[in-house]
Amino acid sequence: MTSTLRQLSALLLSTAILITGNGLINTLLPVRAEIESFTTLEIGVLGAIYFVGFTLGCINVPLIVRRVGHIRTFATFSSIAAATALIHAIFVDPVAWWVLRFAVGVSFAGLYIVIESWLNDRTASSNRGAVMSAYTFINLCVLMLGQFMLTLYPPSGFEPFAIVAVLLGLALVPVSLTTAPSPRQPDSVRLDIGALWRLSPVALVACLAVGLANGSFWTMGPVFASRSGLDIDHLVYFMAAATLAAAVAQWPLGRLSDYTDRRFVIVAVAVGAAVSGALLSGWPQPSRLGLVVLAGAFGAFAMPLYALAVAHANDFAADDSFVTTAGGLLLVFGIGAAIGPLIASTAMAFAGPGGLFLFTTAVHAALVVFAFARIRVRAAPAEEERSDFVAVPRTSPAFYELDPRSEPDADSGAGSMPHSATSGRSFL
Secondary structure, X not given: OHXXXXXXXXXXXXXXXXXXXXXXXXXXHHHHHHHOOOOHHHHHHHHHHHHHHHHHHHHHHHHHHHHHOHXXXXXXXXHHHHHHHHHHHHOOOHHHHHHHHHHHHHHHHHHHHHHHHHHHHOOOHHHHHHHHHHHXXXXXXXXXXXXXXXXXXXXXXXXXXXXXXXXXXXXXXXHHHOOOOOOOOOOOEOOOHHHHHHHOHHHHHHHHHHHHHHHHHHHHHHXXXXXXXXXXXXXXXXXXXXXXXXXXXXXXXXXXXXOOOHHHHHHHHHHHHHHHHHHHHOOOOOOHHHHHHHHHHHHHHXXXXXXXXXXXXXXXXXXXXXXXXXXXXXXXXXXXXXXXXXXXXXXXXXXXXXXXXXXXXXXXXXXXXXXXXXXXXXXXXXXXXXXXXXXXXXXXXXXXXXXXXXXXXXXXXXXXXXOOOOOOOOEO
16 A cells, blocks of 8 residues: 555645645635625636536546647646636636636646546555545645635735646646656546436435535635635635535545435435524624634535435446446536536625525525435335445546446456446446
């Protein structure tokens, strides 16, 4: 395991630098947009169009990788992302920022696909679970680090954008210097809603709900915190509390779901997210500590829903279709995340800052009702048919090939350094 992580150290370092920069700019932009008097809807479009670019990138970037290779693809998209960070500071205009956010969404889809397909190709079967855990842990830690970097300089200045550009540029160095051979070419993805619905309606609706609610939170959460009277330091605590709580809660909730019908856990978690969202939406006299604690509660319940939904879908999926199922659900999440900020920002325009969490509460409540209805219609899979819970981030379809569950069984001749389980096929 140690030798594997040493071989992957360049890729993991690039990942850490990338996500640090992305965590910083994703919190910075809504705050700066608020300072620049963007309308609430204009800020919502910033988040929506990022996820439009990200979803389209997941579909189309594999074609670019096949044409020019992994390192050139990584260099291209890292350079684009770094340049856009600086252009944000030069052209402070809603339309310009929308174009830039679309480009960044496509770029990060490409960056994640390159890194994760490389990790998959260089990881032995016996170490895949450990590498997944290390990768997910790094993601969460450096995301919080990026959020806290917003406190270094005033968000009204040029310096935060310069830091993002430096980080995204430096992320290119470890990958450029790696001596690891290029992995096989990644597969393209496509979305088959009908197939996902037939497989698991609850998983499909849950991933859509997560996109609607969490996409709204990451885009409009900083605006909510600012308009609720939090200074920049406590705004960062507000956002970081949700990230930290999600990291802490994900494994206990996932393990609990391994021992019961996952839909009951999904319902319970959605109820918790709805209640914490309702409290945030109606908080009468916001105290700094109260808002941060409630943000943590919201993150602990709302964020793990995605991994629970993917695990539930794979309880019904065939042994060789885990990656295809998870890839399709990722695109469903992206669609929800592209729609959610538009609705949430509209709700905030009419109902004030609390409109954000009125919307997320409605989304989670609808998920509770739907999941309960499905529990009455369809029995849970037998215990021996369930797959083990794995905490998965929402990065790129290539990540899911790291999951040990995507491996062929021993009878199929799985080797120690396998190719993708989806070779020659497309994602759902």
